[in-house]
Amino acid sequence: VEIAPQRLGYVMLDVTDLDRSTKFFTNVVHLHISERQGDRVFLRGGTHHHWIVLRQAAIPALARIAMQVESAEHLELLKRRLRDCGTECEEGEGMASDRVARYLRFRDPSGTPLELYVGMAEFNERPPPGHVDVVDIQHVVLFQKDVLSGYRFYTDVLGLGLSDWIEERTAFLHFRNGWHHGIGVTGPLPDSQFGLDHICFSVPDLNNVMRARALVQRFNVPITSDLLKHAASGSTSFYFAGEDSIVEFAFGSSNFATDPTLKPRNLKARPDTVNVWLAGLDDVEPIEVTERMRQRAEANMIRRGRASPRSATN
Numbered sequence: 001v002e003i004a005p006q007r008l009g010y011v012m013l014d015v016t017d018l019d020r021s022t023k024f025f026t027n028v029v030h031l032h033i034s035e036r037q038g039d040r041v042f043l044r045g046g047t048h049h050h051w052i053v054l055r056q057a058a059i060p061a062l063a064r065i066a067m068q069v070e071s072a073e074h075l076e077l078l079k080r081r082l083r084d085c086g087t088e089c090e091e092g093e094g095m096a097s098d099r100v101a102r103y104l105r106f107r108d109p110s111g112t113p114l115e116l117y118v119g120m121a122e123f124n125e126r127p128p129p130g131h132v133d134v135v136d137i138q139h140v141v142l143f144q145k146d147v148l149s150g151y152r153f154y155t156d157v158l159g160l161g162l163s164d165w166i167e168e169r170t171a172f173l174h175f176r177n178g179w180h181h182g183i184g185v186t187g188p189l190p191d192s193q194f195g196l197d198h199i200c201f202s203v204p205d206l207n208n209v210m211r212a213r214a215l216v217q218r219f220n221v222p223i224t225s226d227l228l229k230h231a232a233s234g235s236t237s238f239y240f241a242g243e244d245s246i247v248e249f250a251f252g253s254s255n256f257a258t259d260p261t262l263k264p265r266n267l268k269a270r271p272d273t274v275n276v277w278l279a280g281l282d283d284v285e286p287i288e289v290t291e292r293m294r295q296r297a298e299a300n301m302i303r304r305g306r307a308s309p310r311s312a313t314n
């Protein structure tokens with residue numbers, strides 16, 4: 001058995017307004033509170049105790065990206081690998097405070113705080129079905145100071161598999177659960193305390209993506225990338241902005257564990273790599289968007305009870 005983490009386990013975020021962030025993750029991301037613990041709120045969508053932990057803090061930050069490891073034996077082997085390459089690790093037992101039996105904490109070459117853990121507390125059942133069926137926390141994309149050294153750390157040391165490169169800008173890496181990417185590394189690191197680009201949750205089908213999007217639109221939460229289909233993973237998704245992270249809802253990602261025909265590629269950085277629906281449109285001549293078109297749109301929105309196409313009330 002290859003030694004590598006099983007899956008992306010959870011993301012912990014330092015937030016400046018715990019109530020507001022909790023509301024965002026319950027009302028807009030459709031997660032359920034599994035526990036409140038002083039300055040922390042644990043949220044879940046499956047039987048695992050948490051996918052997201054929010055911690056009240058003075059400064060917003062990425063507190064930790066945590067990866068689930070299959071067994072204590074594997075955790076021990078990974079610890080040896082980390083130490084062999086000179087990575088400082090803090091280990092401990094955290095059932096009482098963190099709801100994971102054993103953990104190993106360290107940083108990637110860009111300083112991103114990471115954790116490997118075994119034995120997260122579990123619930124007997126998934127939360128009751130809601131407006132959107134959120135199946136899993138699927139991936140994060142992390143900014144790196146140097147994408148290549150980040151790529152080497154996550155593959156050589158932690159054992160993740162390469163799924164695809166986009167030129168030398170972004171590497172998509174998979175865990176043993178096989179989702180096209182459990183971690184993506186991209187660069188360069190922007191000038192902020194966040195090494196986190198976005199968190200993606202997977203839903204089972206297009207209807208769930210659209211229901212999530214309808215609610216985001218209804219709440220006027222800013223959509224940062226509307227519906228698109230990525231060439232790398234083949235997933236269909238949209239992105240929106242929370243205070244603490246960009247969030248993506250996606251379905252249809254390819255999976256390296258279940259599809260043996262998948263091979264890593266080096267995709268060209270092009271608009272239709274980001275969104276396959278832009279393929280073949282390079283040479284299409286734009287048409288003029290006239291004042292009359294805008295007026296017609298405006299009148300139509302007013303007739304439907306909206307002051308303008310970007311109005312607050314639907």
Ligand SMILES: [Fe+2]
Pocket residue numbers: 139141198200248
């Ligand atoms: Fe993504």
